[in-house]
Amino acid sequence: MADPNVHRSSTFAPVNIAVIKYWGKRDTALNLPTNSSLSVTLSQDDLRTHTTASCSPKFTKDELVLNDEDQDISGARTQACLRELRGLRKEVEAKDGSVPKLSGMALKIVSENNFPTAAGLASSAAGFAALVRAIADLYTLPSSPAELSRIARQGSGSACRSLFGGYVAWKMGTEKDGSDSAAYEVAPASHWPDMRALILVASAEKKDVSSTVGMQATVKTSELFNHRAEHIVPARMTAMEECIKDRDFATFADLTMKDSNNFHATCLDTSPPVFYMNDTSRAAVRVCEAINTRAGKAICAYTFDAGPNAVVYYIAENEGQVAGILKSILGGKMGWNSLQGRAVQAAEMPKGMEIAAEMLERGVSRIILTAVGDGPRRSEEHLV
Numbered sequence: 001m002a003d004p005n006v007h008r009s010s011t012f013a014p015v016n017i018a019v020i021k022y023w024g025k026r027d028t029a030l031n032l033p034t035n036s037s038l039s040v041t042l043s044q045d046d047l048r049t050h051t052t053a054s055c056s057p058k059f060t061k062d063e064l065v066l067n068d069e070d071q072d073i074s075g076a077r078t079q080a081c082l083r084e085l086r087g088l089r090k091e092v093e094a095k096d097g098s099v100p101k102l103s104g105m106a107l108k109i110v111s112e113n114n115f116p117t118a119a120g121l122a123s124s125a126a127g128f129a130a131l132v133r134a135i136a137d138l139y140t141l142p143s144s145p146a147e148l149s150r151i152a153r154q155g156s157g158s159a160c161r162s163l164f165g166g167y168v169a170w171k172m173g174t175e176k177d178g179s180d181s182a183a184y185e186v187a188p189a190s191h192w193p194d195m196r197a198l199i200l201v202a203s204a205e206k207k208d209v210s211s212t213v214g215m216q217a218t219v220k221t222s223e224l225f226n227h228r229a230e231h232i233v234p235a236r237m238t239a240m241e242e243c244i245k246d247r248d249f250a251t252f253a254d255l256t257m258k259d260s261n262n263f264h265a266t267c268l269d270t271s272p273p274v275f276y277m278n279d280t281s282r283a284a285v286r287v288c289e290a291i292n293t294r295a296g297k298a299i300c301a302y303t304f305d306a307g308p309n310a311v312v313y314y315i316a317e318n319e320g321q322v323a324g325i326l327k328s329i330l331g332g333k334m335g336w337n338s339l340q341g342r343a344v345q346a347a348e349m350p351k352g353m354e355i356a357a358e359m360l361e362r363g364v365s366r367i368i369l370t371a372v373g374d375g376p377r378r379s380e381e382h383l384v
């Protein structure tokens, strides 16, 4: 039976993959970005973090166990999240003397990612969103998802977008204290539910240059980066919000691919250069470009985070022409049955793609078929 002295709350939180990338901080302590960004939240049926936050007068120190391993939580980012959440709980306790004094108790947080951690699959985003949401629920905080996104942002910038489902923007804000740098919902998943994402996992290894380190090097050394932050991204944010509202996939795809390429160009323009894409990534770009050329319009969009994995967005009606062609190349890899049981039929590959296809076959270890999904979900399945 559960120990009545232990208070607990659990959450599932999703991953998000940006289509307008966050890259660069104007304040490293508060994780304030140099540009706004926009992402698609992916379905938790496929990729998710499950976190239980618990507290008890019997616990002696704060701890976080991730995938069965004790984590060091002394870092400033995790500490900032815990401090802010405890502060809000103190306000709840000050208003209502009858509620238990949870803010004074040590926390035990147990979390599991059902996908590789620190491998460019946005584990820090799902991880910090789940941590903040689970503690906020444990503390019964009245905070809105936008308020919680400001806290999660301090754990990892991209985490602020995982507090919402669907299509989510992170407004960079201008205030020095970060009070206006938070995420908001551009449109719920139900607005454009047929958005699909196929992830080509080119590497599940831990990457060499973390996002945090890579983006600071770019801010310091790339001139191209200033142009991106000041001119390119602001115009793209407006255009991207509009095409999401209009469900205009061709424009969505064009902006997504351009923004990924522009972000990776700033990585190349960094001294010394930072390489996240590899030969497998470039083969994925070639195959997607060939699919679009054959279709006569953009029916798929590739995007790459700080790693070689390709995320390919497309809409359900084009599944045959996008996922089908990729299946003709990668049919032997694991993961084709994950889209809620729907099978993808292999389709004929465009001509002239043989070399890129061979490269892709060699470099992709598995695929993940998924779709746009909703925001964090409370759960009664506890890990403590």
Ligand SMILES: Nc1ncnc2c1ncn2[C@@H]1O[C@H](COP(=O)(O)OP(=O)(O)OP(=O)(O)O)[C@@H](O)[C@H]1O
Pocket (backbone or CB within 6 Å): 049, 066, 111, 112, 113, 116, 117, 118, 119, 120, 121, 122, 123, 124, 125, 126, 127, 128, 130, 131, 158, 210, 211, 305, 306, 307
């Ligand atoms: N479930 C979790 N709970 C708390 N923290 C987590 C969780 N999952 C990951 N993290 C934190 O995020 C770190 C990994 O972040 P990192 O940015 O290196 O990789 P990533 O998020 O997988 O890749 P990317 O941000 O490039 O997509 C982990 O070392 C851990 O500190």
Ligand SMILES: C[C@@](O)(CCOP(=O)(O)OP(=O)(O)O)CC(=O)O
Pocket (backbone or CB within 6 Å): 017, 018, 020, 021, 022, 023, 031, 037, 124, 155, 156, 157, 158, 159, 211, 212, 213, 304, 305, 306
């Ligand atoms: C390329 C990206 O995925 C970078 C994500 O960076 P993080 O959010 O992992 O960085 P920190 O704020 O330092 O934790 C683009 C994006 O998700 O917008």
